[in-house]
Amino acid sequence: MSSPTITRTGSSHRIGESAPRPDGIPKARGEFAFSSDLWAERMLWGATLRSPHPSARILSIDISAALAMPGVATVLTAEDVPGLSSFGLEHADQPVLASDVVRYQGEAIALVAADHPDTARKAVAAIRVEYETMAPLSDPRIALDATPIHPEGNLVRHLVIRHGDLDVEGEVQVEGSYEIGMQDQAFLGPESGMAIPTEDGGVELMISTQWLHVDRDQVAACLDLPVDKVHLTLAGVGGAFGAREDVSMQVHLCMLALRTGRPVKMVYSREESFFGHVHRHPAQLWYRHHADRNGRIVKVECRLLFDGGAYRSSSAAVIANAACFSMGPYLVPNAHVDATVVRTNNPTCGAMRGFGAVQTCFAHEAQMDKLADALGMDRIELRLLNALEPGHELITGQVITGTAPVAEVIRTLAAHPLPPAPDSITDSRLLPGGTGRTTDYSDVKRGIGFAVGFKNLCFSEGFDDFSTARVRVDGGIATVKCACAEVGQGFVTLAQQITTEILGVERVDLAPADTSIGSAGSTSASRQTWMSGGAVHAAATAVRDTLIARVARDEGVDITVLELVDGVVRSLDGTINISIVELTTAEPVEEEIEFHHAPTDELDENGQGNAHVSFAFSAHRAVTDVDPELGLVRLVDIATSQEVGRVLNPLQLTGQLEGGTAQGIGLALMEEIIVDESRVRNPSFTDYLIPTMLDLPDLQIAAIIEEPEPGAPFGAKGVGEAPTISSTPAVVAALRNATGLALTRVPVRPEHIALSADHLDD
Amino acid sequence: MTVLSPRTLAEACSAAASNPNADLLAGGTDLMVEVNSGHRRPTDVISLGAIAELREWSIGEDRITIGAGVTFAKIASGELATAAPALAMAARTVGSPQIRNAATLGGNLGTGSPAGDSLPVLAALNASVVLTSVHGQREIPLSEFCVGPKRTDRQPGELITAVRIDRLNGPQEFCKLGTRQAMVISVVSVAVVADTSSTSVRVGLGAVGPVPLRAPEAEAFAAEAINWSGQTSVDTETCRRFAELVRDAARPIDDHRSTAEYRRHATGVLAARALRRIFP
Amino acid sequence: MSDLVSYRLNVNGQDRTVADGRLGESLLYVLRERLGLAGAKNACEQGECGSCSVMVDDELVCSCLVLAASAEGRDIRTIESLAPEGELSYVQQAFVDAGAVQCGFCTPGLIVSVHDLLERQPDATDIEVREALSGNLCRCTGYGRILEAVRIAAAERLADGSESRA
Structure with a gap:
């Protein structure tokens, strides 16, 4: 199986330099494994039946013809969702698979796993769904007066800011109305991933995403599995720009893999991608x-x-x-x-x-x-x-x-x-x-x-925002572990630069981003340089402090006379000079830090x-x-x-x-x-x-x-x-x-x- | 399930006769889009790429014959571009460089999309389409070949083998409007060609009707208005009237790419500009 | 009648057998899923993005629009052929050095296109480069570093013109 890991030898570039991307060479050679490049023995292909209607009642779903097709391993509907039937980034209000109502064109209704992508697509077409279509609520201006299209109502949030004296009037006033159309992130690499059942009854999911842990939590809840049985690894991400912050195929892939007992791969077509992720609000x-x-x-x-x-x-x-x-x-x-x-x-x-x-x-x-x-x-x-x-x-x-x-x-x-x-x-x-x-x-x-x-x-708004990073130095080689999703922005480069800056090591490797460490938060909100960069900085600094403390102890000097410069712990008087290679060959050092930014308040x-x-x-x-x-x-x-x-x-x-x-x-x-x-x-x-x-x-x-x-x-x-x-x-x-x-x-x-x-x- | 790759036209005609429902594969740039999306599942394919005869062209005194397998990359430069400049201008706007390396003139006709970039130029150049089968060859005017949006007069068992267009003495112009600087589907396209020998002007319109259109009234007006023997510059009033008449020939619709109103407007503007350019 | 087809393809100078493929499979699919050559990418599968660019008989084409079974006997070259294991072609090197790679999904297709461009037109001006690469969409870079990479590669090629190229 091709591996999604990104472990590369870093060069010794420090902060402020135009360090090259550690994944630049494999990407330029076409060898970098994107989530759509995954492959496994006995792999099946997943496909999704989506509603052609923006608003309809589902009267019946008949999967028998699809299930009977040669090459089809399974067909799943809402009845097959093992756990929580809904998911959502901030609040679970979207069905994993629609069962009674569809609320937008392209909403997922059923899943297929088959031996070939075209078999899966044919099977999807063979699923018979009887709809009673309804007039869609298309105009947001009348949404609050319209019949609720969801049990939670049509208002998502109303927010008022009142600041200062609202009765004051300006001598000069200008007024205008403006409108913004719906923009798509249009990343180049469509949604894709692979799920593999694990021997402990859990699942391994390799996926292109912006936030592994929030995906994991939603997947685990929908599968009714403890989070430690759902392991996510970041597969190569072909751009994100916000469109991979929500769950798309994550739960679906895992359901198919668990049901069939086989690896299942899914790749959205460009058309499906437009229906498979959220867009910029009009x-x-x-x-x-x-x-x-x-x-x-x-x-x-x-x-x-x-x-x-x-x-x-x-x-x-x-x-x-x-x-x-x-x-x-x-x-x-x-x-x-x-x-x-x-x-x-x-x-x-x-x-x-x-x-x-x-x-x-x-x-x-x-x-x-x-x-x-x-x-x-x-x-x-x-x-x-x-x-x-x-x-x-x-x-x-x-x-x-x-x-x-x-x-x-x-x-x-x-x-x-x-x-x-x-x-x-x-x-x-x-x-x-x-x-x-x-x-x-x-x-x-x-x-x-x-x-x-x-x-x-x-x-x-009061969100406890944090990232987790672990830095290990063994034989002078640093390894950084962080679940930060590299989506193209270049965190991998910065992680190396920061580690080199703090520790002066010549080589910084990056361990795969996965859920075996704590959350790094999302690659969004312009936050990863600050948050995951901050976590790496803090973990590397902790490693440095440990090394200095160790030398101070061994040499019988105070830590305040020691510094780590260019990969060498030395004393200010020059009598002590011990390289980080020597220090960590004898005893590797590892530190993990959860880094939080200053707390904020709700409005x-x-x-x-x-x-x-x-x-x-x-x-x-x-x-x-x-x-x-x-x-x-x-x-x-x-x-x-x-x-x-x-x-x-x-x-x-x-x-x-x-x-x-x-x-x-x-x-x-x-x-x-x-x-x-x-x-x-x-x-x-x-x-x-x-x-x-x-x-x-x-x-x-x-x-x-x-x-x-x-x-x-x-x-x-x-x-x-x-x-x-x-x-x-x-x-x-x-x-x-x-x-x-x-x-x-x-x-x-x-x-x-x-x-x-x-x-x-x- | 077969892919037949005939090496001669005769072989291809036999293959088409024995598999009248086979998908004909030229550059693949239209067919494979349908296949990739699952809208078409070919069972038999006749691949036309190996037939040397289809990739030839000849430039005669009055007519140019272009094999159906000639790619837009070939049409966009070289002697074909000199002989049929408006067709070369259109060829340069077909998709991307990758598409132009694969897509063929015959394929553009076979698909018969109203937005097909070569079609308005072919219309203006009085194109005829050569169709060949085991029963022989027939040559029909473009206006009879294109019968509706993505519908043509090609019969099962027939192959589009060549296109014949006028070789004219006189300037030619092609304008295609889309909302991107390159690689964009046509919202409107206009070809205007002049022939000093016959003192005629001809107009072809794309993406503003179910089939490529001509603008006979505008053509007649321009032929009359232009001083063919002397100074050939056209004045503003002539351009304005010409634009009006061309605009009236358009039969556009509203769709997600544009509105009928805008298409009609742009048709006139492009026609006036094209005329201004060829008679500066 | 069998539903499956078997045929041979010449890919990167090697004779490869495709056994029991489906007739409708694109060259892109066959390269990626049957021949283990995943360098060409599947971003649109309708010829609108260039991510799957390969050379077929020395012509730059979208492999998603080539019916694989019709490519028998043709010379197919992919991103994997541009440099020996562990090395970079001069264009690949320029992409890395110039910062032209971000997410990297468009990168292999672009690099194949740039090789083709510089073979045909080694002294292309900026506007010619822009037109020649207008069929390769990139969403991360805004193309600034990509154009810079092409400038670097072109200069490198001219300076080093006598040597044979990867």
């Missing part, structure tokens, strides 16, 4: 900004309505984030936020890079431009005037105690040179429409847009509380060439400034900024799951378009601002999400600048520009 937002004549914001009111789709997933946390960051990185003394996320029969929505802040940033940045225009002020000046600073109070009443160099982020980006506007462009690839030759340079108008955003790092009934541990800030400036007559766009230039605390690996940082920015651009210009009467119209890469290499210019990095964050290991902030937040509004601001249109919805489609009469100055 949102409808209304804002009114109040300012004084000088441009100081005096109050902001907003109403946020997020469509959570059929099940809760992480909707409650997403809406809290949307509300908390609804103002943008500005000082807003008085605010009223009314935020609601509802249940509908649309596809379930949950985590995606930016987690609620993407939606509100699109709106608050459009509002800031509007406000500047209404005041007759420069848009950058307005932002600088209102920029958050350390010591400022957020609308949740929380005072910023860490770093918040918002003004510097804005200033450095605004100072970055703009690309030249050429006299002519004849190469169609450099014009809107690209190789389709739709547009001549004379048809084009250029626009420039600017946006700033911010978001929390790590888990919030009270007015949305007040110290709910967040830290914040990251970023800004983007976009230059677009627009063909207003056809509504086509070419992104000419995109530049960013971001504050990161401290740079741990410049190359990986660049990769996060570029990749995160690209996803924000995609939302601005093309990416949307089109849902019509709760049915997905475009579940394919033919029709769900993500940017190609021809759609994205080189990202210009105007500034990386380093101000070490108190409390963060090495002072480093997570960097993954911020680039996705401010890029979308910057691109759309550039389109407004070029066209004079209001453009209040993303993605902006060609017809929104070409056929719109909604001008900004109307």
